[in-house]
Amino acid sequence: MSEGIDLSDLKRRMDGAINAFKSDVASLRTGRASANVLDPVMVEAYGSRVPLNQVANITVPEARMLGVSIWDKSMVNAVDRAIRESNLGLNPIVDGQNLRIPLPELNEERRKSLVKVAHDYSEKAKVAVRNVRRDGMDSLKKAEKDGDIGQDVSRSQSEKVQKMTDEMISDIDRLLAEKEKEIMQV
Template structure:
């Protein structure tokens, strides 16, 4: 929409935040080990932060074990540090250029820590959605100030933006509740 704000673009950006959240919580496995659990981890490499899978191969040799083969020998300590500091409760074992990561049994404490991580992911997604809303509202205010749209149109569009925001945050809350139930199920 040339006069005001592009609601489809805002919706696309909000949906992007929701899909990023879905992939984040999908990495929180409660059963068999999955290489996806390491997806959110980034490593300080060559002067910037890069995803772990861009400096190594990740495999699942056993049901409760992950294996990370690091390509560059100088990156081993950085990768180990990134995994330890990831709030996933993982303690890698260094074996040359490989890391073996035993996954702890899911006891009550471990389940609660996974729920905390899921809540952190949901808050990150909600903040992203609120940023999209703020961008839309700023665009509306600017369009109204410049005389591109009237006050009534601006109010109507801002209500639509707020409604999209509320629906997106409700989606995140619903996904979080489902994941929390899955994690806490014994």
């Protein structure tokens, strides 16, 4: 009999979900312009969806402005459309092969919509963590059914997986609360 499933692998996968969540909320702007704001933007390019930074350079020429220099002239409209449809509340100004994106002042309504986006990101991360938990539990059930591990080992590891999941979910909630406070701060 083995000692069950690889808990360190489950932890690594759950950490991956949290790191993805951290990078998602880092892209939510709070006051100053940051090139990370455009990280979630995916552009329809050459028959597939690619991140914006794979078709253009993103710069921050001034505190309330982003600059996007598109490498391929034929991609300008696709990039413009992707930024407008990205749910970030940005309206690019097309200037040849470049886009200038003025960042609007954060009003109460915009702050609330950014908080909603942050909540969506947190829910996505929680679902990812729960999927990892489900995979671990399924592996345990299968190992127990196949006779690889006993009921006691299975129950013990199930409790460890659940404890790890609860810790990850509370980490996500804590990070979300911090970001929400940062966004709502005037």
